[in-house]
Amino acid sequence: MTSPSVVAIESEAGIAQVPCQPLDVQARHEHELINRVLAGETDLFYELIRPYERGVFFSAVSILGNDADAEDAAQEAALKAYKNLARFRRESKFSTWLIQIAINEAKMRLRKDRRHLYESLDDRQQTDEGDYIPTDFADWREIPSEALEQSQLREALNQALSALPEKYRTVMILRDVQQMSIAETAKALGISEENVKTRTSRARLQMRDSLALEWAGKWAKTTKE
Secondary structure, three states: OOOOOOOOOOOOOOOOOOOOOOHHHHHHHHHHHHHHHHOOOHHHHHHHHHHHHHHHHHHHHHHHOOHHHHHHHHHHHHHHHHHOHHHOOOOOOHHHHHHHHHHHHHHHHHHHHHHHOOOOHHHHHHHOOOOOOOOOOOOOOOOOOOOOOHHHHHHHHHHHHHOOOHHHHHHHHHHHHOOOOHHHHHHHHOOOHHHHHHHHHHHHHHHHHHHHHHHHHHHHHHHHO
């Protein structure tokens, strides 16, 4: 059985599409696709992963910090998911399993990169607060349009998200951008649900404070002019 081609993961802005059909219907459809792929209809694999492409990409970029590496990690995650599809345990959601593979792949690549730079992973997680986030990152929260022009809003959100430590940034993307549940996020990251709640709360507070400072600075500059 030959591996299906996997197209490049898109890097444009956008939140992973959430299927409008009920979860049980979606799950049954995915299980049917999985069975057919395992039976030899390999071309259907792309249909299986297509709804989650952007979610996989954003999960990878939240860890790796740039589009190119994230696209490579997403591609590799898709291939690993294909090769290990028979091991997928049907009691969990396919999207959670796929994103977990992407996160593990991204972390593995990050560890390799950091070893080349003679930096420890733990130290880097604690101190690195300036990773790059795609300039077209989707709006995180609904903010009144009059507060900032659209381009300024994107810039402020990107900067605030970039300033988060990696462990908070990843949780933020999974919870507030991809709208994954606490349980799904915990499973994808391999941490407890309580830890997810704590990290999400701290991430939101840091985002709020960063945006408040940004707006205060712009307001002060405007009043002086």
